[in-house]
Amino acid sequence: xxxxQITGVAIVGCGTVGGAAATILTRDAELxxxxxxxxxxxxxxxxxxxxxxxQLGMDASLFCEDLDEVLNDDSVQIxxxxxxxxxxxxxxxxxxxxxxxxxxxxxxxxxxxxxxxLWALARSNNVCIAFEGxxxxxxxxxxxxxxxxxxxxxxxxxxxxxxTCNYILSEMTTRGQxxxxxxxxxxxxxxxxxxxxxxxxxxxxxxxxxxxxxxAFGRKIDFDAIPASGIDSLxxxxxxxxxxxxxxxKLLAIAQRQGDGLSLRVRxxxxxxxHPLAWVSGPFNAVSVYGHATGHTMYYGRxxxxxxxxxxxxxxxxxxALGTAQRQSEMIGIWPDQAPEANQLAIEAVRGRYYxxxxxxxxxxxxxxxxxxxxxxxxxxxxxxxxxxxxxxxxVPVVITTYEATEGDVLSALRKIDALDVIxxxxxxxxxVDEHEEWLQPA
Amino acid sequence: xxxxQITGVAIVGCGTVGGAAATILTRDAELxxxxxxxxxxxxxxxxxxxxxxxQLGMDASLFCEDLDEVLNDDSVQIxxxxxxxxxxxxxxxxxxxxxxxxxxxxxxxxxxxxxxxLWALARSNNVCIAFEGxxxxxxxxxxxxxxxxxxxxxxxxxxxxxxTCNYILSEMTTRGQxxxxxxxxxxxxxxxxxxxxxxxxxxxxxxxxxxxxxxAFGRKIDFDAIPASGIDSLxxxxxxxxxxxxxxxKLLAIAQRQGDGLSLRVRxxxxxxxHPLAWVSGPFNAVSVYGHATGHTMYYGRxxxxxxxxxxxxxxxxxxALGTAQRQSEMIGIWPDQAPEANQLAIEAVRGRYYxxxxxxxxxxxxxxxxxxxxxxxxxxxxxxxxxxxxxxxxVPVVITTYEATEGDVLSALRKIDALDVIxxxxxxxxxVDEHEEWLQPA
Numbered sequence: 001x002x003x004x005q006i007t008g009v010a011i012v013g014c015g016t017v018g019g020a021a022a023t024i025l026t027r028d029a030e031l032x033x034x035x036x037x038x039x040x041x042x043x044x045x046x047x048x049x050x051x052x053x054x055q056l057g058m059d060a061s062l063f064c065e066d067l068d069e070v071l072n073d074d075s076v077q078i079x080x081x082x083x084x085x086x087x088x089x090x091x092x093x094x095x096x097x098x099x100x101x102x103x104x105x106x107x108x109x110x111x112x113x114x115x116x117x118l119w120a121l122a123r124s125n126n127v128c129i130a131f132e133g134x135x136x137x138x139x140x141x142x143x144x145x146x147x148x149x150x151x152x153x154x155x156x157x158x159x160x161x162x163x164t165c166n167y168i169l170s171e172m173t174t175r176g177q178x179x180x181x182x183x184x185x186x187x188x189x190x191x192x193x194x195x196x197x198x199x200x201x202x203x204x205x206x207x208x209x210x211x212x213x214x215x216a217f218g219r220k221i222d223f224d225a226i227p228a229s230g231i232d233s234l235x236x237x238x239x240x241x242x243x244x245x246x247x248x249x250k251l252l253a254i255a256q257r258q259g260d261g262l263s264l265r266v267r268x269x270x271x272x273x274x275h276p277l278a279w280v281s282g283p284f285n286a287v288s289v290y291g292h293a294t295g296h297t298m299y300y301g302r303x304x305x306x307x308x309x310x311x312x313x314x315x316x317x318x319x320x321a322l323g324t325a326q327r328q329s330e331m332i333g334i335w336p337d338q339a340p341e342a343n344q345l346a347i348e349a350v351r352g353r354y355y356x357x358x359x360x361x362x363x364x365x366x367x368x369x370x371x372x373x374x375x376x377x378x379x380x381x382x383x384x385x386x387x388x389x390x391x392x393x394x395x396v397p398v399v400i401t402t403y404e405a406t407e408g409d410v411l412s413a414l415r416k417i418d419a420l421d422v423i424x425x426x427x428x429x430x431x432x433v434d435e436h437e438e439w440l441q442p443a
Numbered sequence: 444x445x446x447x448q449i450t451g452v453a454i455v456g457c458g459t460v461g462g463a464a465a466t467i468l469t470r471d472a473e474l475x476x477x478x479x480x481x482x483x484x485x486x487x488x489x490x491x492x493x494x495x496x497x498q499l500g501m502d503a504s505l506f507c508e509d510l511d512e513v514l515n516d517d518s519v520q521i522x523x524x525x526x527x528x529x530x531x532x533x534x535x536x537x538x539x540x541x542x543x544x545x546x547x548x549x550x551x552x553x554x555x556x557x558x559x560x561l562w563a564l565a566r567s568n569n570v571c572i573a574f575e576g577x578x579x580x581x582x583x584x585x586x587x588x589x590x591x592x593x594x595x596x597x598x599x600x601x602x603x604x605x606x607t608c609n610y611i612l613s614e615m616t617t618r619g620q621x622x623x624x625x626x627x628x629x630x631x632x633x634x635x636x637x638x639x640x641x642x643x644x645x646x647x648x649x650x651x652x653x654x655x656x657x658x659a660f661g662r663k664i665d666f667d668a669i670p671a672s673g674i675d676s677l678x679x680x681x682x683x684x685x686x687x688x689x690x691x692x693k694l695l696a697i698a699q700r701q702g703d704g705l706s707l708r709v710r711x712x713x714x715x716x717x718h719p720l721a722w723v724s725g726p727f728n729a730v731s732v733y734g735h736a737t738g739h740t741m742y743y744g745r746x747x748x749x750x751x752x753x754x755x756x757x758x759x760x761x762x763x764a765l766g767t768a769q770r771q772s773e774m775i776g777i778w779p780d781q782a783p784e785a786n787q788l789a790i791e792a793v794r795g796r797y798y799x800x801x802x803x804x805x806x807x808x809x810x811x812x813x814x815x816x817x818x819x820x821x822x823x824x825x826x827x828x829x830x831x832x833x834x835x836x837x838x839v840p841v842v843i844t845t846y847e848a849t850e851g852d853v854l855s856a857l858r859k860i861d862a863l864d865v866i867x868x869x870x871x872x873x874x875x876v877d878e879h880e881e882w883l884q885p886a
Contacts, residue, residue: 024594024736035593035661037774132591138737140591147590147767148575148583150478151467151757218478276743279722293467293754294581297744300719301737311736314594322774324590324767331480331765 007321008075010044010101012067012092013083014053017106017133018045020306021080021313022058036318044070067092071099078320080104080313086113093118097125102326104316106133106309109198112207112223115214119337128329130316135208136161136285138308139301140315144289145215146328152291154216156256156436158271161208163283163303164192164199165231165251169268170281173239173248179231191283202230202251202266209253213264216255216289218334219342221264227347228266238430241357241385241399242270248278252433261345269431270355290436348408353382353432356402356414359395361422367398373416374402377409395424401432450764451519453487453544455510455535456526457496460549460576461488463749464523464756465501479761487513510535514542521763523547523756529556536572540564545769547759549576549752552641555650555666558657562780571772573759578651579604579728581751582744583758587732588658589771595734597659599699599879601714604651606726606746607635607642608674608694612711613724616682616691622674634726645673645694645709652696656707659698659732661777662785664707670790671709681873684800684828684842685713691721695876704788712874713798733879791851796825796875799845799857802838804865810841816859817845820852838867844875 009025011018024032025042033039045053045062053063070076079096083089086109093110096103103122105111111118111134122129132142136159145154160166164186171182183200186192198204206228210221231251242249247270256263271278276298280286285303290296302308319325329335360366367384374381380403389396402410414427452468454461467475468485476482488496488505496506513519522539526532529552536553539546546565548554554561554577565572575585579602588597603609607629614625626643629635641647649671653664674694685692690713699706714721719741723729728746733739745751762768772778803809810827817824823846832839845853857870 020736028594028596031596032594034776037776138734139740140587143586143591144583147762148586148758149754150761151471151475151754153471153474276722279719291581291754293463293750295745295751297582297742299740299742301740307736308738311592311594311734315591318593319590322770324770327765327767327770333477333480
């Protein structure tokens with residue numbers, strides 16, 4: 001495509017993000033064409049229901065219910081799939097790629113599950129898939145990994161990539177609300193879905209770290225092998241003890257090089273309150289990336305919502321209109337369809353520091369028995385915290401932080417600890433994320 | 444250039460950044476070529492002294508003292524100017540462009556002063572200039588403005604873009620050191636130059652905001668019209684009063700749309716301790732960008748140093764090797780050589796909130812006289828802070844924060860206030876940066 005050409009776009013799915021993208025492409029058309037240097041024309045809005053599009057004042061002549069009509073139109077070069085989900089959306093993208101259309105999508109679930117397959121299909125059709133909107137909304141983290149950080153061996157990514165969870169955790173931390181109170185509040189504020197499972201159970205975060213890790217490490221990621229837990233069973237006790245120990249609880253999506261392997265996981269974890277990620281509050285997202293040359297860089301912004309995500313979608317459309325997205329897709333060596341499979345470590349092999357909250361009988365010798373079992377597994381205790389407590393019936397919380405150990409050893413020790421007659425309930429175990437060491441030296 | 448081609452690079456200037464770039468291109472050559480998908484060969488290291496290159500173990504066959512020899516070599520497509528400064532560096536870049544070489548540079552001073560002219564020269568020679576390393580070191584902020592945020596009307600940029608100043612301010616804030624103590628410490632730690640003027644007087648920050656503002660707003664910036672003040676006359680009293688009022692003092696490089704004009708300025712300013720920029724400590728940089736669709740996004744990382752900056756330099760080299768930098772240079776409509784001139788507002792026209800520290804006699808009626816003069820200029824008082832003080836000889840500090848006013852009115856009022864016989868010394872005046880309002884609506 002050159003300066004004289006017009007790039008034709010079809011938006012499929014006119015919901016929150018699709019509607020916002022259509023708005024930018026029409027109402028802000030002059031701004032976009034001036035800045036990106038080529039004309040981008042919205043040719044179709046494809047949907048089965050145009051209520052949202054009508055409310056946005058979209059020209060009804062754009063409305064089309066027949067995807068095939070759009071795919072047969074040679075004036076359309078780009079199909080933006082903004083339907084979401086992994087069923088119809090997959091069919092739409094496959095049809096678009098097979099029809100020789102470039103695809104722009106914000107669909108993290110689909111790319112996390114079927115990315116490699118869809119990239120291969122794009123390649124075989126000589127078109128590309130652009131997906132900046134799939135991770136962290138309007139924050140150009142995909143661009144950073146595919147371009148700005150390309151000269152780095154990436155060593156680790158730590159992401160707060162789900163705004164709903166971060167909002168709930170912020171409310172729990174600053175207002176002392178319980179999880180369910182904060183969730184109800186988030187739902188009332190429109191920051192959580194009626195069925196919040198995908199968000200609060202960590203699945204959405206896992207989708208995003210699967211995509212980011214594939215690009216960062218140039219590896220094919222098996223989504224189903226990513227252990228994910230969410231914030232839905234988090235007790236405010238952990239938040240309070242964390243504060244006392246100098247930590248903040250965040251739902252972290254982690255991808256970390258460990259030896260020849262790669263550890264991917266999603267979980268609520270403690271992070272030092274000095275780390276920039278600890279400061280990210282409310283519905284904001286942030287992704288910390290550690291490269292061998294850059295050291296720590298972080299990308300922050302709104303991770304969801306119509307306009308922020310649409311900003312990324314339209315940026316992708318302009319990159320295709322300019323031809324730069326195709327060039328990157330064709331050349332750079334980090335795309336999952338051409339990458340070797342990642343050596344994803346089982347959670348038992350992950351090394352890290354841990355926070356354990358044991359609920360124990362208030363009797364002499366309990367701490368000694370717990371410490372003995374930890375020692376048996378070579379787990380060194382870093383700190384112990386036990387307050388004078390009047391509530392002995394449910395047990396007394398004894399908080400132990402450990403030095404680095406493998407999660408397998410920690411879990412084995414906990415099985416043994418929880419079997420002790422002096423332990424009142426299952427021990428809570430959470431990871432502690434220390435500042436990742438910066439190497440700043442040749443790869 | 445295609446997959447079969449090799450891109451030849453000459454590094455001119457083998458100091459901290461040049462040496463680190465040469466290291467990445469040689470020792471990490473396999474990593475880089477694998478990730479960027481094309482082979483990049485370092486062909487020459489041009490300098491007059493090869494001590495640094497030798498210490499890095501560079502192959503002496505790369506050493507060359509004759510730039511013309513390099514420019515006549517058709518196997519070199521890219522010249523990376525890493526000499527710095529605005530004299531020899533300018534000649535090197537002009538010669539390289541005229542010889543049909545693409546140029547990569549991290550030279551903020553040169554681009555701030557002569558960017559438009561050099562871009563035009565590049566365009567007339569059908570080559571491009573890439574400069575990710577010129578702003579915020581390894582943080583890909585230039586890429587974000589040229590690609591990821593392209594669908595946005597940018598409304599404001601607030602940057603902490605000088606690591607030396609941020610380190611000094613962090614030390615003054617956390618350790619209560621004076622400016623000169625913290626500077627001495629920074630020099631001992633290798634974080635400040637022997638002659639720190641460019642950094643501490645705000646000039647380096649002004650260079651960077653000139654470059655970023657040109658891209659963000661698509662305007663030609665007159666560097667000489669950017670008012671810049673630094674941290675070299677900052678009193679610890681301001682830091683302490685700031686903390687009391689809920690603010691942190693940062694050296695901010697600001698570019699802000701105001702009506703039809705653009706306000707650019709560099710100065711130590713108060714920013715709410717809730718704002719993400721307030722958390723940026725030590726030698727780190729961060730740039731907050733407010734777009735009409737993304738709202739607030741922020742980019743954080745090491746703003747200086749060999750490897751972080753070299754990461755950006757090599758990313759630029761790969762973008763040229765891939766052809767994407769040329770395409771952006773040719774197409775997108777934000778480059779200063781083709782942009783209209785910015786309507787840069789005089790500092791008097793800037794609207795904002797202000798912090799005033801009046802040193803007054805401890806006598807009845809002083810506050811009334813100060814308040815009267817402010818009222819005369821329509822400046823509303825937002826808060827007043829005066830402590831009981833035993834040190835009446837040098838005057839008692841009375842801190843006043845104002846509601847929004849033009850800087851011109853504030854300065855006029857201060858001239859009148861400082862002429863009062865009850866005022867012991869010149870009033871300190873600093874800007875307060877409130878969270879920029881996010882619009883998140885069509886441009």
